[in-house]
Amino acid sequence: MSVRRPWSEVDQFLPSLTYGDAVGNHVLRLKQALATKVETSIFFESAEPRMNDEGYYYWEYGERQSHPDSALLYHLSIGSPIAEYILTRDEPLFIDYHDFTPSEYFAPYDPVSAELVEEGHWQLKGLAERTSLAWAHSEFARQDLEKAGYENTRVLPVFVDFSRFNRPPDARTLKKLRETKTGGPDILFVGRVAPNKCQQDLIKLVRTYSELYERPARLHCVGVVGSTHDRYTAVLRELARDLGVAEQVELTGSVSMSQLRAYYAACDVFVSMSDHEGFGVPLLEAMHMGLPVLAYGAAAVPETVGTGGIVLERKDFVDFAVAVERIFTDECVRQGLVDAGRARLEDFDPERVADQYLEQLLSTL
Amino acid sequence: MSAEFDLGLVVEEIREESRRRRAASPNVAELERVYDESFQRFSSIIQVRDDADRLRASLRQAERLSAINHLIPTASRRPLGAPVKKGIRNVVAWYVGAVVSQVRDFNRANLNTLRIIATAITTLEERVKELEAQIEALHAERRGES
Numbered sequence: 111m112s113v114r115r116p117w118s119e120v121d122q123f124l125p126s127l128t129y130g131d132a133v134g135n136h137v138l139r140l141k142q143a144l145a146t147k148v149e150t151s152i153f154f155e156s157a158e159p160r161m162n163d164e165g166y167y168y169w170e171y172g173e174r175q176s177h178p179d180s181a182l183l184y185h186l187s188i189g190s191p192i193a194e195y196i197l198t199r200d201e202p203l204f205i206d207y208h209d210f211t212p213s214e215y216f217a218p219y220d221p222v223s224a225e226l227v228e229e230g231h232w233q234l235k236g237l238a239e240r241t242s243l244a245w246a247h248s249e250f251a252r253q254d255l256e257k258a259g260y261e262n263t264r265v266l267p268v269f270v271d272f273s274r275f276n277r278p279p280d281a282r283t284l285k286k287l288r289e290t291k292t293g294g295p296d297i298l299f300v301g302r303v304a305p306n307k308c309q310q311d312l313i314k315l316v317r318t319y320s321e322l323y324e325r326p327a328r329l330h331c332v333g334v335v336g337s338t339h340d341r342y343t344a345v346l347r348e349l350a351r352d353l354g355v356a357e358q359v360e361l362t363g364s365v366s367m368s369q370l371r372a373y374y375a376a377c378d379v380f381v382s383m384s385d386h387e388g389f390g391v392p393l394l395e396a397m398h399m400g401l402p403v404l405a406y407g408a409a410a411v412p413e414t415v416g417t418g419g420i421v422l423e424r425k426d427f428v429d430f431a432v433a434v435e436r437i438f439t440d441e442c443v444r445q446g447l448v449d450a451g452r453a454r455l456e457d458f459d460p461e462r463v464a465d466q467y468l469e470q471l472l473s474t475l
Numbered sequence: 476m477s478a479e480f481d482l483g484l485v486v487e488e489i490r491e492e493s494r495r496r497r498a499a500s501p502n503v504a505e506l507e508r509v510y511d512e513s514f515q516r517f518s519s520i521i522q523v524r525d526d527a528d529r530l531r532a533s534l535r536q537a538e539r540l541s542a543i544n545h546l547i548p549t550a551s552r553r554p555l556g557a558p559v560k561k562g563i564r565n566v567v568a569w570y571v572g573a574v575v576s577q578v579r580d581f582n583r584a585n586l587n588t589l590r591i592i593a594t595a596i597t598t599l600e601e602r603v604k605e606l607e608a609q610i611e612a613l614h615a616e617r618r619g620e621s
Contacts, residue, residue, distance in 0.1 A: 314511075318507070322496060428493045
């Protein structure tokens with residue numbers, strides 16, 4: 111690949127560097143790619159203690175910048191004082207937009223997050239004029255950039271680090287899941303517990319399935335049960351109790367990579383009923399792990415799933431229950447979806463994504 | 476990919492089977508309504524409703540952020556930078572740790588003040604609601620007399 115090198119340093123900024131989350135993984139993988147061409151560091155507003163040594167606080171940037179011809183790459187995912195800081199800088203600016211979940215999903219349960227999203231919208235607009243090039247991770251999200259006044263926009267996939275799964279599944283979790291199977295399908299969803307992910311609809315699906323097929327489906331919602339969404343989590347637990355499926359619904363909270371691997375290995379189908387996904391990394395992880403994917407086609411989900419799984423345009427619980435049953439009982443359909451998922455992953459090859467990023471970034475000015 | 480597998484056809488078959496199931500079980504639509512109502516019922520009980528509720532939610536956020544620590548990052552681009560920084564961090568820990576401890580105490584005191592204010596607002600809101608109900612009752616009584 112032939113690229114000009116207008117800068118010697120490209121530094122990444124992001125609000126929060128968190129272990130295992132999609133934005134954090136993306137930033138770390140992009141750092142590896144950038145390091146092959148330029149000096150690069152990560153600057154954040156906050157970091158999980160185990161990620162502390164991956165970067166620096168953003169206010170230290172002025173002292174640490176080692177080249178005068180630097181560029182800034184800001185990963186916008188929520189409102190942050192970093193946006194105001196960046197506006198005080200003169201370096202060329204790139205935006206990597208990770209999509210805002212609409213604040214109305216948070217407002218009823220978590221007004222603080224809702225306000226941060228609103229703040230993020232203002233900051234997205236405020237940075238438009240200063241930005242040389244902005245990326246989104248789906249055409250759906252790219253339209254937000256256009257509406258916010260960005261002129262030079264592109265779509266590139268999120269980096270998905272499949273090598274994280276190159277480890278054996280946690281034997282204890284796997285054994286527990288397999289020994290307690292009920293004869294019905296084990297449905298998996300991976301993602302933090304949040305109102306836009308609509309875990310309530312997965313609970314309703316479990317009940318609908320049990321009604322239609324007279325055997326219990328089990329639901330495993332694997333992902334952080336965040337304290338910011340504790341009200342929503344409480345609603346989910348009450349709903350499961352009220353619908354008589356509390357025993358069939360598991361909200362695991364945060365799990366280790368080997369435990370997550372065990373869930374992917376033991377479950378029968380990955381189902382997403384999210385109303386809003388800016389990309390949907392777990393959809394691809396499921397394909398990588400050989401799990402058939404069934405998803406509601408909202409926001410960027412149809413773009414991400416493509417032909418790698420079943421996308422239903424209507425959120426109809428009977429449709430979903432029938433689809434789960436078909437995948438669970440029809441080996442030909444199950445295997446077809448597994449193969450389709452694996453074929454789909456070729457479009458998200460991290461090496462290819464890295465080359466595209468570098469080419470677009472380094473040739474922009 | 477297996478030759479027999481046609482994604483579009485499978486989706487169509489699922490839709491057809493779904494239509495058949497719905498026709499065979501007319502109570503399914505009713506069940507969906509019951510599930511939705513159940514979710515709405517719990518959701519409305521627990522939702523953030525007013526400014527006092529927003530204050531409490533914001534307070535929880537402040538509680539989370541108040542737990543500061545002095546273990547700052549020690550990454551470095553320079554050779555030996557990281558171990559040197561770690562060494563410095565350990566050497567000054569007694570000093571910085573003491574300052575951080577005072578800041579934490581101050582945060583805790585501030586949070587406690589905010590908690591008292593939040594509780595007072597809740598009490599006042601409830602009292603206002605009671606008084607509004609009494610006023611409404613008095614108005615109704617007066618209207619009845621006239």
